Amino acid sequence: MTGPEPAAEMRARRTRLRALLESAGLDALLVTDLVNIRYLTGFTGSNAALLVVADDCEDHDEGASEPRTRFCTDGRYTTQSAAEVPDLPRLIGRPCDRALIALAPGGAIGFEARSVSVADHAGLVHAAGDAPAGLELTATLDLVEQLRAVKDAAEIDALRRACEVADRALAELVEAGGIRIGRTERQVSLDLDQRMRVLGASDPSFETIVAAGPNSAIPHHRPTAAVLARGDFVKLDFGATVDGYHSDMTRTLVLGSPADWQRDLYRLVHAAQTAGRAAALVGATGAAVDAAARDVITDAGRGQEFSHGLGHGVGLQVHEAPSLARESASTMAQDMCVTVEPGVYLPGRGGVRIEDCGVIRRDGYQVLTLTSRELCVL
Amino acid sequence: MTGPEPAAEMRARRTRLRALLESAGLDALLVTDLVNIRYLTGFTGSNAALLVVADDCEDHDEGASEPRTRFCTDGRYTTQSAAEVPDLPRLIGRPCDRALIALAPGGAIGFEARSVSVADHAGLVHAAGDAPAGLELTATLDLVEQLRAVKDAAEIDALRRACEVADRALAELVEAGGIRIGRTERQVSLDLDQRMRVLGASDPSFETIVAAGPNSAIPHHRPTAAVLARGDFVKLDFGATVDGYHSDMTRTLVLGSPADWQRDLYRLVHAAQTAGRAAALVGATGAAVDAAARDVITDAGRGQEFSHGLGHGVGLQVHEAPSLARESASTMAQDMCVTVEPGVYLPGRGGVRIEDCGVIRRDGYQVLTLTSRELCVL
Numbered sequence: 001m002t003g004p005e006p007a008a009e010m011r012a013r014r015t016r017l018r019a020l021l022e023s024a025g026l027d028a029l030l031v032t033d034l035v036n037i038r039y040l041t042g043f044t045g046s047n048a049a050l051l052v053v054a055d056d057c058e059d060h061d062e063g064a065s066e067p068r069t070r071f072c073t074d075g076r077y078t079t080q081s082a083a084e085v086p087d088l089p090r091l092i093g094r095p096c097d098r099a100l101i102a103l104a105p106g107g108a109i110g111f112e113a114r115s116v117s118v119a120d121h122a123g124l125v126h127a128a129g130d131a132p133a134g135l136e137l138t139a140t141l142d143l144v145e146q147l148r149a150v151k152d153a154a155e156i157d158a159l160r161r162a163c164e165v166a167d168r169a170l171a172e173l174v175e176a177g178g179i180r181i182g183r184t185e186r187q188v189s190l191d192l193d194q195r196m197r198v199l200g201a202s203d204p205s206f207e208t209i210v211a212a213g214p215n216s217a218i219p220h221h222r223p224t225a226a227v228l229a230r231g232d233f234v235k236l237d238f239g240a241t242v243d244g245y246h247s248d249m250t251r252t253l254v255l256g257s258p259a260d261w262q263r264d265l266y267r268l269v270h271a272a273q274t275a276g277r278a279a280a281l282v283g284a285t286g287a288a289v290d291a292a293a294r295d296v297i298t299d300a301g302r303g304q305e306f307s308h309g310l311g312h313g314v315g316l317q318v319h320e321a322p323s324l325a326r327e328s329a330s331t332m333a334q335d336m337c338v339t340v341e342p343g344v345y346l347p348g349r350g351g352v353r354i355e356d357c358g359v360i361r362r363d364g365y366q367v368l369t370l371t372s373r374e375l376c377v378l
Numbered sequence: 379m380t381g382p383e384p385a386a387e388m389r390a391r392r393t394r395l396r397a398l399l400e401s402a403g404l405d406a407l408l409v410t411d412l413v414n415i416r417y418l419t420g421f422t423g424s425n426a427a428l429l430v431v432a433d434d435c436e437d438h439d440e441g442a443s444e445p446r447t448r449f450c451t452d453g454r455y456t457t458q459s460a461a462e463v464p465d466l467p468r469l470i471g472r473p474c475d476r477a478l479i480a481l482a483p484g485g486a487i488g489f490e491a492r493s494v495s496v497a498d499h500a501g502l503v504h505a506a507g508d509a510p511a512g513l514e515l516t517a518t519l520d521l522v523e524q525l526r527a528v529k530d531a532a533e534i535d536a537l538r539r540a541c542e543v544a545d546r547a548l549a550e551l552v553e554a555g556g557i558r559i560g561r562t563e564r565q566v567s568l569d570l571d572q573r574m575r576v577l578g579a580s581d582p583s584f585e586t587i588v589a590a591g592p593n594s595a596i597p598h599h600r601p602t603a604a605v606l607a608r609g610d611f612v613k614l615d616f617g618a619t620v621d622g623y624h625s626d627m628t629r630t631l632v633l634g635s636p637a638d639w640q641r642d643l644y645r646l647v648h649a650a651q652t653a654g655r656a657a658a659l660v661g662a663t664g665a666a667v668d669a670a671a672r673d674v675i676t677d678a679g680r681g682q683e684f685s686h687g688l689g690h691g692v693g694l695q696v697h698e699a700p701s702l703a704r705e706s707a708s709t710m711a712q713d714m715c716v717t718v719e720p721g722v723y724l725p726g727r728g729g730v731r732i733e734d735c736g737v738i739r740r741d742g743y744q745v746l747t748l749t750s751r752e753l754c755v756l
Contacts, residue, residue, distance in 0.1 A: 076597075115495065118517055120492075141497060219454075
C-alpha cells in the first residue's frame with residue numbers, strides 16, 4: 001500500500017494541530033520535542049525546533065503554503081533538512097528554539113513543558129524579551145502527543161511493515177534452528193536483532209528480551225549468558241523500527257515437551273489475551289480493556305502474578321498514548337495502535353506473556369503481528 | 379587490570395561532588411540526569427533520582443556510610459537497584475524526584491536545570507512546599523558533568539575495553555574481507571556492528587558511519603545502499619559501548635590503488651592528527667589543541683574543508699566535556715579522555731577523517747584505539 005504523499009500527510013497533521021491551538025487560545029506553538037517534530041515535518045535529525053503559527057493558513061486549505069510557520073535546525077543538517085522538510089520555510093541557526101522565538105508573532109506562544117528544560121526556558125524567556133512583538137510564553141502539555149495517539153494511513157502502513165519485519169525475523173530464527181538447547185539468551189537475542197536489521201529494520205524497537213527457564217518469570221529481563229535447556233519456557237519480547245515506527249510483540253515457546261503446569265499457564269494467558277483483543281473496541285476505556293483480560297487471570301487465582309498493565313500505544317515511540325491499564329484515563333478511538341500483552345509470572349519457575357500489536361478499527365481490533373499465538377514447541 | 383571495588387569508586391565520586399556542593403553553597407543536590415545517576419551510583423535503569431546531601435559524611439572518610447543521601451527508583455527496578463546500588467538507602471516510589479524532595483533537609487537544594495523540564499519543575503516546587511523543612515530550590519548547571527570530564531581508573535579501564543572491542547571488530551572485518559567492492563555501505567555497517575556485539579559491546583556507541591566514494595566527503599553520513607567501488611575512499615566512524623562507556627574511532631581506507639590526490643589528502647589529515655595528539659597536553663586549552671591540528675590543514679589551503687571541531691570528551695556519553703574546538707572554553711586536565719579527529723572533505727570527490735580516542739596523561743596523550751593510522755589499501 002502507498003499512502004498519500006508524505007508532505008501532504010505532514011501538512012494535514014499541522015492543520016489538525018492548528019485546530020487544537022485555536023481551542024487552547026494559543027497563537028502559536030513552539031515544538032521542541034524531536035519526536036513531535038518528526039511527526040509534524042518528517043525531520044529525523046538530532047537538533048531542531050518548529051514554530052507552528054495558528055492562523056497561518058486561514059482557509060484551512062491543506063494545499064496552501066504556511067508562510068509564517070518555520071522550521072529551524074543547525075548547519076550539520078542543511079542538506080538533510082532540505083530533503084526531509086521541503087515544504088516549510090527553513091532557518092539554519094543555533095540555538096533553534098531561541099532563533100524561532102525571535103521570529104514569533106505576538107500573543108500567546110505555547111511551549112512544550114515536558115520537553116523544555118528549566119535552563120532552556122530561561123533562554124526562551126530572554127529571547128522573548130528581545131522579540132519585537134510582545135509575546136507571552138505559555139506552558140502546554142501533550143498537544144501533539146494527543147494527535148499522535150490516532151494514526152493516519154501512512155503511520156499504520158509503517159507499523160504494519162515494522163510488525164512484518166519482526167514476524168519474519170522470528171520465523172527465520174525458528175526455521176534456522178536459532179532457538180535451541182545450548183544457546184545462550186544473548187546469542188539468541190543477537191541473532192534475532194541481526195535478522196531484523198537485515199530485513200530492513202533501522203534498529204530493534206528496544207533492547208530485545210530473551211528470557212529462558214526461570215528468567216521468563218522476570219517481566220523485563222535482559223539477555224544473559226544463561227543457557228537454554230530442555231523444558232524451558234523461552235520468552236521473546238522484541239520489535240523492529242521501520243521508518244521511525246516501532247513494532248512490539250511477545251511470544252513464549254517451550255523447548256521440548258511442555259509440562260502440565262506450562263500448558264495450563266499458557267492456556268490461561270492465551271485466554272486473557274483473546275479477551276483483551278476482543279475488548280479493544282472504539283469507545284472502550286483503557287481501564288475496561290485491561291479489566292477484560294485481567295478478570296480472566298484473576299478468576300483463575302493468578303491476579304497477583306499479572307503485575308503490569310495490559311498494553312500501550314505504539315508509534316514513533318514504543319510507549320506512547322493511549323494506556324491500557326487499571327488506572328488508565330484513555331478512551332479507545334478509531335485508528336489508535338496499541339499492544340495487548342497480558343502475562344503471568346511464577347517466580348523461580350517461569351512465566352508466559354503473549355503480546356500483539358494492532359489497530360483499533362470500527363469493527364474491532366485488527367492484529368498487525370501475524371505470528372501464531374498457539375503454544376509453539378521446539 | 380582491575381580497579382578498586384565499584385562501590386568504593388562511586389562513593390569517592392559522591393565525596394568529590396560534596397566538595398563542589400559546599401563551594402556552591404548548596405546543602406544538597408537532587409540529581410535527575412540518568413547518566414549522572416549512573417556515574418554516582420552505578421544504577422543502569424530508566425527511572426531514578428538521587429539526593430546527595432552535602433554534609434552527609436562530615437569526616438570525609440570514604441568508608442563512612444551516607445545515611446541522609448538517598449536513591450529512589452520505581453517498582454520495576456526493586457531487584458536491579460538492590461544489586462546495583464547496595465550501599466545507599468533506597469526508596470521505591472514515583473515520581474522519584476518528588477519523593478526525594480519530600481525527604482530533603484532544609485536549606486538550599488540544587489536541581490539540575492538542564493535535566494528538569496518545566497513540567498517536572500512545577501511538581502518539585504509543589505513537593506518542596508509540602509516538605510517539613512523549609513527549603514529553597516536552586517538551579518545548577520553541569521556540577522556532575524564537570525566531575526565526569528576527569529576519569530578515574532575504573533572509567534579509563536572501561537574505555538580501554540570499549541576501544542579494544544572496536545579495534546578487534548575492525549581487524550576481524552578487514553581480515554574476513556568484509557570491506558570489499560560490491561558490498562553496500564549498509565552491509566558493511568551491519569557486519570561491523572554485529573562483530574562489536576559478539577565481542578561484548580552492549581551496542582555500537584552511535585549509528586555507525588560507513589561512507590564510500592563521494593559519500594566520504596559528508597562528515598556525518600548514514601550508511602545507504604551505495605555500493606563500494608574500486609578506487610573509493612571508505613570512511614568508517616564507529617565505536618563500542620562497554621559497561622556504559624563509549625569508544626569512538628574513525629579510519630579511512632582505500633579500495634584498490636589510491637590516486638595521487640587521495641595519498642595527498644590522507645597525508646595531510648594524518649599530519650594534522652599527529653599534531654593534534656602531540657598538543658593534547660595537561661594545561662593546554664581546547665582551542666589550542668584544535669589550532670595545532672587545524673593550522674596544518676589551513677597552511678595547506680584546506681582550512682575551509684575542515685568543517686568541524688577537532689574532538690570531544692568521551693565516557694558515559696559519546697559526546698561530553700571537554701570540547702576541543704575553536705570556541706572551546708575547556709582546559710585539558712590529567713585523565714580527561716578525548717577524541718582527536720581532524721577531517722578534510724572535498725565535496726563530490728571524497729574525504730578523509732582519522733580519529734583516535736585517548737587519555738591525557740602527565741606525559742602526553744595516550745592513545746586507546748590501537749588500529750594503525752597508516753593508509754590501508756584493500
